[in-house]
Amino acid sequence: MISRRDFLQASMATSAIYGASGFGKWSRLAAQQSMTQEKLLEFDTFGNVSLIHITDIHGQLNPIYFREPEINLGVGAAKGHVPHVTGADYRKLYGIDDGSASAYALSHDDFGALAKTYGRMGGLDRISTVVNSIRAERPDALLLDGGDTWHGSYTCYHTEGQDMVNVMNTLKPDAMTFHWEFTLGSERVQNIIDDLPFVALGANIFDAEWDEPSELVEPYKMFERGGVNIAVIGQAFPYMPIANPRWMFPEYSFGIRQDRMAEMVAEVRAKGAELVVLLSHNGFDVDKKMAAQVSGIDVILSGHTHDALPEPVLVGETIIIASGSNGKFVSRVDLDVRDGRMMGFRHKLIPIFSDVIAPDAAVTAVIDEQRAPYLDQLTEVIGQTDSLLYRRGNFNGTWDDLICDALIEERDADISMSPGVRWGPSVLPGQDITREDIFGVTSMTYGQSYRTEMTGEFINVILEDVGDNLFNPDPYLQQGGDMVRIGGMGFDFDVSKPMGGRASNMTLLKTGEAIDPAKTYIVAGWASVNEGTEGPQIWDVVESYIRRKGTVTVEPNNSVNITGT
């Protein structure tokens, strides 16, 4: 008799052979230049349950360009394992041909050129088409939104998330969990959640005063689909009050709360759950650790770290699904649940090539309706770029280099800092930069840009502190963002060292002198988590800079020397 573990592994191998993990197949067909909607959506319906996962849309209603990271270093046990594999290594791992549609969608090389061939990805109207197609095959499929949905664009900022709520509601999700949503402020989040036509989940969302489960959300919800009792447990981003301004949602506490998760799994199993799904905003490495430590979770739908993986990762008997960001992908996971347990799965990371998948006209109309009042503002051309503008990567992207240059010049600073967030679409060389593009990489409810004095010692403390949030070998101590971006200063960074020993050789670029720990420098930055931060909004700073330059060119940035990889 085959054990469940063997079955899962056999199923995984079978998936790969049949391309039922979807991958080899769309890679091949893309290489043949014969991408069609039918082929992208082709899926041999399997088992009795279907899950549809989308996460980290960051306000992107319409198709975008989004370059995946070149540098995504893993530390400790994660070193060298997905999602910490990029570029040629990633393509080799999954059998992706250079220059193929898959290479464009999932890796960073030749992004500017490939983007012109394969076009923008995403768009909630295209995603609706995909969801409808899956529901046509499996009418009771669960659509689960991993959060970071009501954040990240001009319209999202000006409507306080209402644009995303209105459009997502047309897709009829079954459940959702959260992160940036809370930066809309407690009251706004409460109001939206009160009116949501689906369940808001977060087993780790607690009342900060009493340290008891919050009444705002449910920890889990039981669904009966395909004759199977399914528990969907939610896990919001654990470190919201640390990574984002806690003064904006002081009533709430989060945290990993592994014991609570184990309790919830036991509780839903006791209630008869035959399939336990964790809708998570933990980040991939945290999910891997949680899967290893908390038994009884069948599927983790992983969000937060924006990783797109064409095959599930197996930890014990748990499969972890990573569905990318910004609307570029939707994961479909079909499961065979029998005799009260998961016996096998079939999975496909569906790439939303916006020129191939037809938009759902009804949803397009709702999207256009959200944008109509702001269209003139959105589409205004501020300047042009000669360089590919992107953000994603552990250390610096050209968008951040541009933002850091803008802060130094517009705010007359020695050094500038930009947060290592992972959202923000790309702009291709030769393209216009619109106001919408600027908001795509800056939009937030605490976007004021500060100008302050910091000692060299304090700048070092910031590098070490943020660096440890990214490179601590214990995933439970990682916050899932990237390294703070620095303008005007170079440094060496050894990711393998413990906190306090990673950053060295800090140099003020404009003089070439070593940073003096005792000396004070003028530092401009934005997205401070401190209440009462004063200064112009970062998008106005960046707009003013681009307007002044007309055409921006971002030179290669070699000011961070990374070692210990």
Place this chain on the structure above:
Amino acid sequence: MNLSRRQALALGGAAVSVTLLPVSFAFAASDASTAEIAAFTGGATAGEGSIELTTPEIAENGNTVPIAISAPGATSVILIADGNPTPRVAVAHFGAGAEPMVATRIRLAGTQNVIAVAQMADGSFVKTARAVKVTIGGCGG
């Protein structure tokens, strides 16, 4: 029985007397916590056993970190913040019939170990510790 923490606190208030000591920045020594533990145990060695410490992995706010100790069979516990200038944070004595658990908020001066030592009914001592990280934050993905 499903008791909420609000109710538990209300019920437990009568049976548990907690001494909360203010955290000051006076005397600091790396072995101060060792001395406090020795004073609590009278020099006896604390082993591992029936004591559980619940802390966040990373403090949401270093000025008010929720900490809970549960030590079934204990008559008293001491809570030590190893890296604080004054490591002894609290001592709780459990009266007869009281559930030997205590939850409070403490201030942590920085990333450090939080230690709990319990005296059991038979006079023996058990000990546990957890690291709590205090960070300046920012930069979430």
